[in-house]
Amino acid sequence: MHPEKNVSYDKLSRNIALTIIAVSLAPLILVGGLIFDQFRSIYHEKVYAHLAELVDKHKHEIDSFLKEKLSEIQYLNKVFTYEQLSDPVFIENTLKGLRQQYGRIFVDLGVIDENGKQVAYAGPLELLGADYSQAQWYKKSRNKTTYISDVFMGLRQSPHFIITINNMDKQQWTLRASIDFLAFSSIVENIRIGETGCAYILNREGVFQTTPLNNQKMALTPIKSTLIPASVRGITIREALAENDDTYITVSSPMKNGDWSLVYQQNYADAFSAMTRSEMVTLIIFLLGGVAIVATAIVISRKLVVRLKSMDVESELMSKQIVETGKLAAIGELAAGIAHEINNPVAIMIEEAGWVSDLLEDEKAQIKASTEIDRALHQVRTQGQRCKDITHKLLSFARQSDSRATEISLPELVEEVVDISMQQAKYAKVDFSLDLDTDLPSINASTTELQQVLLNLVNNSIQAMEPVGGVLSVSCGTEDSQILISVADTGPGIAAANLNRIFDPFFTTKPVGKGSGLGLSICFGIIHQMGGEIDVESTVGKGTRFNIRLPIPPHHTNQETPKEMLHD
Template sequence: MQTENKTSYDKLSRKVALIVITVSIAPLILVGGLIFDQFRSIYRAKVYAHLAEVVDKHKDNVNNFLREKQAELQFLTRAYSYDQLTDPLFLEKTLKFMQQQYGLIFVDLGVVDESGRQVAYAGPFNLLGADYSDANWYLNSRGKVTGISDVFMGLRQSPHFIIAVNSEQGGADPDGRQWTLRATIDFLAFSHLVENIRIGETGYAYILNRSGVFQTKPPANRESNLVLTPYETVRRFQAEDGVVVQLSHGSDGEEYVTVSSQLKDGDWKLVYQQDASDAFSAMIRSESFTLAIFLSGGIAIVVMAIYLSRKLVVRFQAIDEENELMNRQMVETGKLASIGELAAGIAHEINNPVAIMIEEAGWVQDLLEDEEGEITSYTEISRALEQVRTQGGRCKDITHKLLSFARQTDSRVADVQLPGLIEEIVEISMQQARYAQVELSLDLDKGMPPVRASVSELQQVFLNLINNAIQAMESKGGKLMISCHAENEHALVSIADTGPGIPAANLGRIFDPFFTTKPVGKGSGLGLSICYGLVHQMGGEIEVESDLGRGARFNIWLPLPHSENVHEYNKEEDHDERNHSVRG
């Protein structure tokens, strides 16, 4: 039965804990999920906007750079004639002036006639007379004001690109000749414009042409065979900006954020690339910290739910045990009431025959006295009749005490004289003590004030403790000492025996319900528990002192009335004694 109860309480504890955890954590998860989602969306949008702004700004820088170089060459074709620019000294002087003015951006200058042959050249290479009629940059620039080539190796076998300005619309020639002014742009200087875009640890930028060939120096930390496969276009800005943000899977298994924008009228593309984990590193750290807080809160909720549910179920269990104890107490009280009624009935039935027997013995004694001289065995008969009268009187006293005890079942609180009550209970237990060879010793202060308590409940407490003490000494006999006196505004009742004592391991459980050391069938384990409950119900205390082999002592403290009430009670006692003396 206890195992089944424990299982049911365990199930209840788990259910309560589960309900509390569900009710507490479900909103936490819901709100936390919404916060996480909103935070991630807002932060990602912020990162994308920042990267798009950076790329857009650098796109403008690169385009402005190219336009400036085109404008500078256009100025030359408009300011100087074909004859001036084809003069080697003048062209060399012009190149040096431009390098001094704009830095070493311009590597060389050359004038190409309409047949594609370079007729004038200033620069570090020997390219005078070079034929560009089949060169892509030359062919692509025909029919345009200016043209910018892709990066290529060319005759000099080093990466570079060319800006070409045609004279047919850029300047007038007296002889009507068409020619082209070309300039080589320093590849490294141009690459530095893009390499300056560095964000985080893995972010870098580069320029690709329509064929996907690098137009700037490839980043040192980029794998040469890395292939990016876009799987989501996160944000496409306005058409005039031309900035596209994409998420891509790399051939190395990593996820990348790429931001791209068109350059040179769509011939080139500026690409910014960064590992997604690096781009969102601050967000990931914030999410990890927030998740740790949420997990800590969730763990705290689980721990508190389990703790509170167990505490609550333990309280329920204690209430159920108290109810069960009350039910058993009611059963025990009913049994005591039935026994009291039975004892009253038996005492009443016995008392009538005993009274008649005593009356008849007295009558026979009167007859004997009338015939005193005629009966030879008068003395023996008189002695026998006296013995009958004495024992009959004793039976009458016993039945009166049984009737008195049985009738005091009212649990109402009243003034109770403890010494007198203890004497009555001792008289009832006297015969049992004689059979157990137990000597009784009383030390009762009959002048102490009464206590406010229920007579029947006190009877139950004292009778239980006295019977337990006698039963503990049944095998070898012993001595039962009962004392009662006032101490520190309390009535102290001590019931001590010289029995075997109580083991130290059992002292802490002696008042627990259903705990007993008696053999099966000789004790319910409720006696001391009921005593404990009744004494505390009266506002008192009960404790036990015991040494194994030296007996046990039960001390009961019951509150006395206030000092004023005690003083009035003593005055009433003195008054009654004086009245009794006067009557006497």
């Protein structure tokens, strides 16, 4: 194979592989991209909707908690008078009743007069007589019937917030209660999702009213606002950038009439970790599929190119065989012409030898060497007749080209083939051994094709025994209701590895230039077309035997059946 052809085959292989890869991967990448985009969009909406619903739910829970505590203090204000609540024993018993009914959520109770002085107190601290007139929460509560303060430290130096009820009767006074901060903050801190999700409350000024997870009071810079489902009103979702450059999702909702905001925050990667894992698994599957497509494309392209190479090789061999066949045909025509030209002078030579012999009959007495001359003339006639027979058989073989079926006598056909090959066998030191059944029934077949098969087998056997020589045995007879023709030689034999391929087109064990590898393939085709079989038996170092089995014509079988029955 020329280097240029190898380069073209490699280029063709690459082009086929690239085409298969492009046609296979383009839809995969397009569909995969669309699925990825839709998946991300749907998953984002799902996560945001879930967070919005979660924050909205907890906002209502916290608002309900505050309203309940406010209602409970309002109930005390309506049921009891200023004089009753100002009684130290009564207010102490009232606080105990609240704690028995609602737990230790209420830290203390107090009554404040119109000047901001606490005139009655029940609780763990010594706050009786405390002056709240300058306290921010007290100032903000003065113009409101009810008020819930921000979380602050106050006189007790611990975080808490206060619920106040202002009475606007003839005598202004305020009923206040401190709420346990830990009980309140636990409601907020229960909002936890993932590893980084946490919730906290901010007031209008952005001051933390509860402490976030691990006290992470980060400064978040909003970078993007995200729309949320219309069913959740008042919720704002933003993506914000933290000081450490991590992206966080913040979900906020106003509460306590807008004074506070419930904020939930979570690291973006943590919130979408399940989506990221799904995308990674999907990406790995896509990559494995892509690798499989590429590998398959390469394998298929190489197989196609190998097959194409094989077809090109077969085509080249076929072209060479056609050329060789043309040469053989020309040589055959030339041989036929030469045989015809030789046949004429040989015939004249034989006639002249006979004429000279007749002349010598009359002059024997006068010629001293008449005996030698008779012997010489007899030899001339004998050898001339032999030349005539050889040229006649050569002409007969060269002119047979009709593939129509005719009645053939196999023993006669075998003898003709042996006669034609006799000279070649003589030079190869090969002796013929014939075992021909003269009673063999004639068969209906093409003389030319069957002669070609036998001549091919005989020539192969002679060539196999060159130059050492040997014995070529040809036999024909019947076996198992079939006609059996055998051609056996004592040559070197055929290796067992080659026996299964011996009838394949273009397969040959002969040296380059000695054979095309088509002879046995043609023989195989001809015999099978006749309805017969051909097989080979060979042993290395002992020889090879080709067996041809042809069906006996039906009329011969029918004729033999009564004889066999009579014989039995």
